[in-house]
Amino acid sequence: MNSPIDATWRAFHQRSLDDPDGFWAEQARLVDWERDFDQICDASRPPFARWFVGGRINLCHNAVDRHAARRPDDAALIWVSTEVGQERVYSFAALKDEVEAMAAMLREGGVGVGDRVLIYMPMIPEAAFAMLACARIGAVHSVVFGGFASQALADRIDDAEPVMIVSADAGSRGGKVVPYKPLLDEAIRIASHQPSRVLMVDRGLSAFQPVQGRDLDYAALRARLLGTRVDCEWLPSDAISYTLYTSGTTGKPKGVQRDVGGYAVALAASMKHIYEGRAGETFFSTSDIGWVVGHSYIVYGPLIAGMATLMHEGTPVLPDAGIWWRLVERFKVTVMFSAPTAARVLKKHDIEHLKRHDLSSLRTLFLAGEPLDEPTARWIADALGKPIIDNYWQTETGWPILTLARGVAPAEAKFGSPGVPMYGYRIELLDERTGEVLTEPNQKGLLTIAGPLPPGCMQTVWRDDERFVRTYWSGVPGRQVYSTFDWALRDEDGYYFILGRSDDVINVAGHRLGSREIEECIAGHPAVAEVAVVGVADALKGQVATAFAVLKDPAGAATPEAALRLEGEILRRVDQLLGAVARPSRVRFVTLLPKTRSGKLLRRAIQAVCEHRDPGDLITLDDPSALQQIRDLVG
Numbered sequence: 341m342n343s344p345i346d347a348t349w350r351a352f353h354q355r356s357l358d359d360p361d362g363f364w365a366e367q368a369r370l371v372d373w374e375r376d377f378d379q380i381c382d383a384s385r386p387p388f389a390r391w392f393v394g395g396r397i398n399l400c401h402n403a404v405d406r407h408a409a410r411r412p413d414d415a416a417l418i419w420v421s422t423e424v425g426q427e428r429v430y431s432f433a434a435l436k437d438e439v440e441a442m443a444a445m446l447r448e449g450g451v452g453v454g455d456r457v458l459i460y461m462p463m464i465p466e467a468a469f470a471m472l473a474c475a476r477i478g479a480v481h482s483v484v485f486g487g488f489a490s491q492a493l494a495d496r497i498d499d500a501e502p503v504m505i506v507s508a509d510a511g512s513r514g515g516k517v518v519p520y521k522p523l524l525d526e527a528i529r530i531a532s533h534q535p536s537r538v539l540m541v542d543r544g545l546s547a548f549q550p551v552q553g554r555d556l557d558y559a560a561l562r563a564r565l566l567g568t569r570v571d572c573e574w575l576p577s578d579a580i581s582y583t584l585y586t587s588g589t590t591g592k593p594k595g596v597q598r599d600v601g602g603y604a605v606a607l608a609a610s611m612k613h614i615y616e617g618r619a620g621e622t623f624f625s626t627s628d629i630g631w632v633v634g635h636s637y638i639v640y641g642p643l644i645a646g647m648a649t650l651m652h653e654g655t656p657v658l659p660d661a662g663i664w665w666r667l668v669e670r671f672k673v674t675v676m677f678s679a680p681t682a683a684r685v686l687k688k689h690d691i692e693h694l695k696r697h698d699l700s701s702l703r704t705l706f707l708a709g710e711p712l713d714e715p716t717a718r719w720i721a722d723a724l725g726k727p728i729i730d731n732y733w734q735t736e737t738g739w740p741i742l743t744l745a746r747g748v749a750p751a752e753a754k755f756g757s758p759g760v761p762m763y764g765y766r767i768e769l770l771d772e773r774t775g776e777v778l779t780e781p782n783q784k785g786l787l788t789i790a791g792p793l794p795p796g797c798m799q800t801v802w803r804d805d806e807r808f809v810r811t812y813w814s815g816v817p818g819r820q821v822y823s824t825f826d827w828a829l830r831d832e833d834g835y836y837f838i839l840g841r842s843d844d845v846i847n848v849a850g851h852r853l854g855s856r857e858i859e860e861c862i863a864g865h866p867a868v869a870e871v872a873v874v875g876v877a878d879a880l881k882g883q884v885a886t887a888f889a890v891l892k893d894p895a896g897a898a899t900p901e902a903a904l905r906l907e908g909e910i911l912r913r914v915d916q917l918l919g920a921v922a923r924p925s926r927v928r929f930v931t932l933l934p935k936t937r938s939g940k941l942l943r944r945a946i947q948a949v950c951e952h953r954d955p956g957d958l959i960t961l962d963d964p965s966a967l968q969q970i971r972d973l974v975g
């Protein structure tokens with residue numbers, strides 16, 4: 341068979357499915373254990389799985405201490421803020437000191453093993469110290485994206501019931517100071533649960549009044565505690581490392597709970613096999629610590645692999661669209677991780693910003709979080725001259741489900757496809773109505789994972805096993821499989837294509853269309869920068885597709901005539917490439933699309949507005965004016 345997928349990879353992948361115990365036992369050697377495990381996986385109570393049973397381990401030891409012992413002076417954490425114009429570089433030894441000081445502060449604040457610490461922080465080194473300090477003493481962190489409003493924060497405080505909250509006076513976004521303390525104080529006021537201590541990092545950006553008896557000053561404590569030794573707390577492999585919410589794209593966010601041992605092994609393995617990151621090199625993820633990418637690939641993954649992690653506070657376009665690439669050049673970044681939404685932002689700027697830097701250190705750019713449309717992928721691949729690898733996964737899984745494993749074999753990327761199932765995942769495409777497994781190429785179905793989920797994936801929904809089973813494992817008739825809620829197809833070469841979320845499937849007169857297919861087609865029009873397609877209820881056809889597009893140059897639709905002409909061109913394009921059934925009823929032009937704070941299109945909100953319904957929970961909506969534009973258009 342002439343397959344673009346290398347035989348080395350196929351053998352590697354097959355072994356992970358045929359001999360999971362042997363495969364994962366081998367991966368487990370990538371990390372240090374204080375006590376070795378007795379059993380690889382206990383799946384006796386499906387759909388729950390416990391990995392590396394009997395083993396005792398610590399994430400902070402694996403991320404910090406073991407490297408500090410061998411290579412104390414190597415860079416571990418590089419922080420650059422283009423918001424406040426500051427930089428700091430911490431070696432592994434310095435990082436260990438800072439984490440121990442922070443751990444001592446948590447202990448003094450009464451935090452013990454299993455206690456929760458809520459972290460509400462901007463992108464500053466102290467946020468990473470706080471996460472690692474929790475890991476060190478066996479506390480469970482719950483990071484809430486900095487800048488979430490009071491109600492969202494209050495809900496999360498009540499869910500996590502933290503003993504302590506770590507926060508800062510303010511963040512900064514696009515050069516504007518965003519005070520956090522007033523949001524935090526208000527959240528604590530409306531929450532039922534009351535933390536006993538709030539540890540405040542004062543950046544001097546926004547003056548605040550400490551609450552007597554509750555608020556602690558980080559700088560004062562650090563001055564006293566730096567140099568204090570706090571040993572790592574060895575934890576059972578299945579102890580809880582953290583809880584984290586999903587992005588809330590489809591509704592109420594779910595509190596994902598993750599273990600320690602399985603996560604450590606999964607991340608170490610992914611750094612080696614997928615990202616090809618090596619100790620001593622620099623990894624740059626442009627995400628935020630508030631999201632799963634920030635957890636796995638700003639903080640834990642690179643450090644576990646002994647790499648320096650570059651943490652950037654700022655946007656991709658300030659002071660100009662060359663900033664990330666200057667950082668790649670300066671810090672000799674070898675692996676970079678970003679999101680399609682960022683690539684689309686860059687695409688609106690001069691390509692020379694990317695081209696004029698020496699990017700010779702960079703091997704691969706990975707993009708994840710949203711469908712990577714072909715025009716964007718081609719643009720950035722051309723700008724950088726590097727492989728662009730799409731990465732498909734979820735907060736729930738913690739590491740990639742579908743991608744190409746650069747560290748195992750250099751498979752060829754196909755535009756529009758994140759690639760193939762990663763080792764350990766038993767992927768099946770199912771007919772969601774019958775539960776039948778789809779085996780033919782190019783059949784569209786629900787992307788599912790047969791249990792047990794591999795190491796690193798969620799253990800359960802925080803404090804709600806029942807919701808875990810009901811939400812993820814009960815969607816398909818007759819089978820208990822994990823549903824990703826995404827719709828996909830597999831081509832004849834075994835590459836997968838994500839067609840959209842299963843709730844975003846548009847049903848036009850009985851034809852089921854993925855929102856993604858139509859979006860991809862429209863995004864291929866040279867004038868279009870970005871587009872969202874939703875299904876809108878229609879008395880005749882059941883649903884019709886409606887499109888909202890952002891133009892590269894808004895002048896393109898400045899007059900009604902120009903807009904109409906462009907709309908006609910786009911509709912003809914859909915007719916030609918997909919067929920008339922996929923043709924949207926309208927293509928309307930906006931300057932901004934409604935997105936979550938993590939940069940995902942909020943199609944459900946657009947759909948609700950188009951159908952004149954209540955858009956529901958908009959707590960994760962980034963810029964409300966985007967939804968208002970759509971409201972104004974549909975009347």
Ligand code: ATP
Pocket residue numbers: 586587588589590591592593594707708709710711712730731732733734735736758824825826838840841938940
């Ligand atoms: P919620 O589950 O709360 O509705 P969410 O699904 O957006 O929010 P995340 O866990 O942040 O929360 O995102 C995972 C989802 O993002 C995937 O299920 C998929 O829909 C989408 N996604 C992630 N990566 C890709 C990718 N490379 N291509 C296409 N879609 C992707």
Ligand code: MG
Pocket residue numbers: 586734825
């Ligand atoms: Mg989801």
